[in-house]
Amino acid sequence: MSEPLPDVRTFRLAPAVVRPLRSRLPHVATQTIDAIMAEVPAYKEAFAGVLGAKIERAVRAALGTFLELVSRGHGPDPQSPLAPALAAAYALGRGEARSGRTLDALLGAYRVGARVSWHELAKISVSSGQPAATIAHFAELVFAYIDELSAASVAGHADELASSGRARLRLLEQLAQALLAGQAEPALTEAALRADWFPPRTLTAVLVPEHASRAVIDLLDRRTLQLSDAGPGAQDRSVLLVPDAEGTSRDALVGLLRGQSAIVGPARPWAQVKASYDRTVRILQIPRLASGRGVVDSEDHLAELVLTADPQALADLRTRMLAPLAAASDASAAKLVETLRSWLRHQGRREEVAAELFIHPQTVRYRMSRLRELYGDRLQDPDWTSSLIIALSAPDPIG
Incomplete structure (x- = not known):
C-alpha cells in the first residue's frame, strides 16, 4: 500500500532549497501554462480569450503560494497562505460549474500543472546541488499541494451545482404555479425565460399521489414541470405538466404510467394548461373514477365529465x-x-x-x-x- 502524501500545511523546506526556486518562478509558471494550453484543449481557447490573463495570474499565484507555504518558519502559523489558495481553487470550481463545464478539464489542468511544475522545479533543485532525499520530499509536497487544490475545486463545483440547481428548481416551481393560476401568456413567457425553460407546443396535466411523484417524473420528458401538493381539490397529489404528449406520444405517456395511480388530462397549448389541470381535478370529483387504481385517461370519460359538470x-x-x-x-x-x-x-x-x-x-x-x-x-x-x-x-x- 502506498504511503500517504505529507501534510503540506506542516512540512517545511530550508531557505537554501527554496531560494533558487523562487528566483526561477516566472520561468516555471510560463512552462506550466504552455503545457496546460497544449494538453488540455478546453483551456486553449480560454487562455487565448479574456480569461487568459486571469488564468495566468492564478497559475503564478498558486506556485508562489506553494513556495511561501513550504518556506515559512516552523511552528504554528494562523496566517497560513494555504487558506487563500484553497479559497481561490474553490472559487475556480464554482466558476467552472457556472460556465456549464464539468471538472474534467480543470482536474486535467491540475494534473498537467503538477507534473510540469515538478519537472521544472526538480531541474532547478538538481542544478543547485540539492540531495536526492530532499528532492523526493519536494515531489511529495508538490503533489500533496495539488491534491488540496483539486479537492477545494471539486467542493466548489459541487456546491455551485447544488446551489444553482436549487435556485432553478424554485424558478421552475414558480413557473408551474403561474401556469396553474392561469396567468397571462406574457407573464408566463417571462417566468419561463427566468427558469431557462423553453416552452413546448402543448402541456398535459397529470395527477399522481405525492409519494409516487419522484418515481413517475423520472420516466417522463426531462422538461416536465412538477408542483407538489397541487392545492384545493387535489390534496396529497402532485401535478406534473408533461410537454407535447399528443397522439402517439399520449399513448406512450399512458403506457409509461401503467402500474401507477394517475389521472391524465387533455393536451392543451402550453400557456393554457390550467384547463388540462382543471379537468384532472374534475375527475377527482367523480367518486367512481377517483377511487379506482391505475391510469385514468380523462379523454375516455368526456361524456361522464359533461354529465357531472353541474x-x-x-x-x-x-x-x-x-x-x-x-x-x-x-x-x-x-x-x-x-x-x-x-x-x-x-x-x-x-x-x-x-x-x-x-x-x-x-x-x-x-x-x-x-x-x-x-x-x-x-x-x-x-x-x-x-x-x-x-x-x-x-x-x-x-x-
Whole structure:
C-alpha cells in the first residue's frame, strides 16, 4: 500500500532549497501554462480569450503560494497562505460549474500543472546541488499541494451545482404555479425565460399521489414541470405538466404510467394548461373514477365529465324527466326506469332490450305500454327523449 502524501500545511523546506526556486518562478509558471494550453484543449481557447490573463495570474499565484507555504518558519502559523489558495481553487470550481463545464478539464489542468511544475522545479533543485532525499520530499509536497487544490475545486463545483440547481428548481416551481393560476401568456413567457425553460407546443396535466411523484417524473420528458401538493381539490397529489404528449406520444405517456395511480388530462397549448389541470381535478370529483387504481385517461370519460359538470342541474333534470313515475312504488319505478334506459339506448328494438335486461320480450312490451301511458306523446318528442337520455345516462337516477 502506498504511503500517504505529507501534510503540506506542516512540512517545511530550508531557505537554501527554496531560494533558487523562487528566483526561477516566472520561468516555471510560463512552462506550466504552455503545457496546460497544449494538453488540455478546453483551456486553449480560454487562455487565448479574456480569461487568459486571469488564468495566468492564478497559475503564478498558486506556485508562489506553494513556495511561501513550504518556506515559512516552523511552528504554528494562523496566517497560513494555504487558506487563500484553497479559497481561490474553490472559487475556480464554482466558476467552472457556472460556465456549464464539468471538472474534467480543470482536474486535467491540475494534473498537467503538477507534473510540469515538478519537472521544472526538480531541474532547478538538481542544478543547485540539492540531495536526492530532499528532492523526493519536494515531489511529495508538490503533489500533496495539488491534491488540496483539486479537492477545494471539486467542493466548489459541487456546491455551485447544488446551489444553482436549487435556485432553478424554485424558478421552475414558480413557473408551474403561474401556469396553474392561469396567468397571462406574457407573464408566463417571462417566468419561463427566468427558469431557462423553453416552452413546448402543448402541456398535459397529470395527477399522481405525492409519494409516487419522484418515481413517475423520472420516466417522463426531462422538461416536465412538477408542483407538489397541487392545492384545493387535489390534496396529497402532485401535478406534473408533461410537454407535447399528443397522439402517439399520449399513448406512450399512458403506457409509461401503467402500474401507477394517475389521472391524465387533455393536451392543451402550453400557456393554457390550467384547463388540462382543471379537468384532472374534475375527475377527482367523480367518486367512481377517483377511487379506482391505475391510469385514468380523462379523454375516455368526456361524456361522464359533461354529465357531472353541474350535479344540481342533473338532479333537477332527473326529477323533471322522471316525474311521471312519482306515483309508482320504488320497485316498480326502478324496473320501468331500467327498461326505459335500455329502450332509448337500443332505439326501441325490443329483442335487444330483452337480451340486455334478461327478460322476456313480452315483459318489455308490457313495461313500454305502461311507460307510454305515463308519458303519453312525450316519448315521441325528440327534445323530450334527448333530455331523458341525459337524465338516465348517469348512474342511480332514482333515489
